[in-house]
Amino acid sequence: MLKFICLGSGSSGNSYFLFSENYGILIDAGIGIRTLKKHFHTYGLSLKQIKAVLITHDHADHIKAVGSLANEYGLPVYATELVHDGIKRNYCANPKLKAENIHFLEKGQTLKLDRFEITPFDVPHDSTDNVGYSVQYGEVNFCLITDAGHVTEQFGCYIARANYLVLEANHDEDMLMMGPYPAYLKGRISGDYGHLSNKAAAQLLAEHITDRLRHVWLCHISEENNHPELARKTVDTCLRSVGIVAGKDFELEVLKRRIPSEIYELEKKMRKRGVKVWRVK
Numbered sequence: 001m002l003k004f005i006c007l008g009s010g011s012s013g014n015s016y017f018l019f020s021e022n023y024g025i026l027i028d029a030g031i032g033i034r035t036l037k038k039h040f041h042t043y044g045l046s047l048k049q050i051k052a053v054l055i056t057h058d059h060a061d062h063i064k065a066v067g068s069l070a071n072e073y074g075l076p077v078y079a080t081e082l083v084h085d086g087i088k089r090n091y092c093a094n095p096k097l098k099a100e101n102i103h104f105l106e107k108g109q110t111l112k113l114d115r116f117e118i119t120p121f122d123v124p125h126d127s128t129d130n131v132g133y134s135v136q137y138g139e140v141n142f143c144l145i146t147d148a149g150h151v152t153e154q155f156g157c158y159i160a161r162a163n164y165l166v167l168e169a170n171h172d173e174d175m176l177m178m179g180p181y182p183a184y185l186k187g188r189i190s191g192d193y194g195h196l197s198n199k200a201a202a203q204l205l206a207e208h209i210t211d212r213l214r215h216v217w218l219c220h221i222s223e224e225n226n227h228p229e230l231a232r233k234t235v236d237t238c239l240r241s242v243g244i245v246a247g248k249d250f251e252l253e254v255l256k257r258r259i260p261s262e263i264y265e266l267e268k269k270m271r272k273r274g275v276k277v278w279r280v281k
Contacts, residue, residue, distance in 0.1 A: 058086025
């Protein structure tokens with residue numbers, strides 16, 4: 001069975017672990033290595049269960065521990081060539097990755113690791129490069145989209161396939177504009193290469209959700225420009241307007257910034273016949 005835990009989500013550090021009995025992949029390593037070890041120990045896990053690391057992009061809150069982790073445990077680190085170039089230049093990624101740990105991904109091309117079939121796809125952000133991941137494991141599909149400045153057509157295609165989805169809902173637009181951030185930073189966050197708002201995430205889900213979707217986790221919640229309950233309520237309200245009820249039709253949760261989630265068991269549960277099928281774009 002495939003399992004999932006979020007170890008941290010937000011500007012303080014991002015890391016997500018997907019694992020089976022024999023193989024585990026870590027998506028992003030933006031949390032300090034000591035904190036990662038502590039979280040793994042607390043949940044009865046071991047860093048030795050990680051067999052590969054996937055990186056979305058080269059900002060510090062996604063790569064802080066990648067060098068320490070990969071070099072200590074001899075792990076392959078998969079990212080696009082541009083992301084690896086960015087990691088090399090980022091002073092926060094220290095120590096640097098050893099050459100033998102560097103492996104390249106290409107957007108749209110599927111990488112097979114054990115039973116995991118991993119497809120990276122483009123996500124617009126003001127980093128050197130950025131990808132989301134669609135992960136197929138047997139009949140289960142897991143998708144992660146974070147640090148997205150705007151919605152692309154590809155997002156809908158991958159969400160339509162997903163049984164489990166981690167989706168950015170970074171900020172509330174009104175809180176951001178009325179908040180203390182300087183104008184240039186507000187512009188960056190709300191711009192086409194910044195972060196996805198609660199409203200944008202809600203509309204994206206409303207347009208592309210299917211009856212295959214079992215669980216959605218909202219991620220990368222801003223500490224200054226959002227609130228977990230506000231993000232959840234914005235998405236819930238939008239979906240109710242098109243006849244979809246969170247907690248009934250699928251599960252909706254908000255990931256915490258610094259506190260790991262529980263360990264979730266991801267399995268394919270088909271809906272009974274006669275239940276409405278939502279539209280797919």
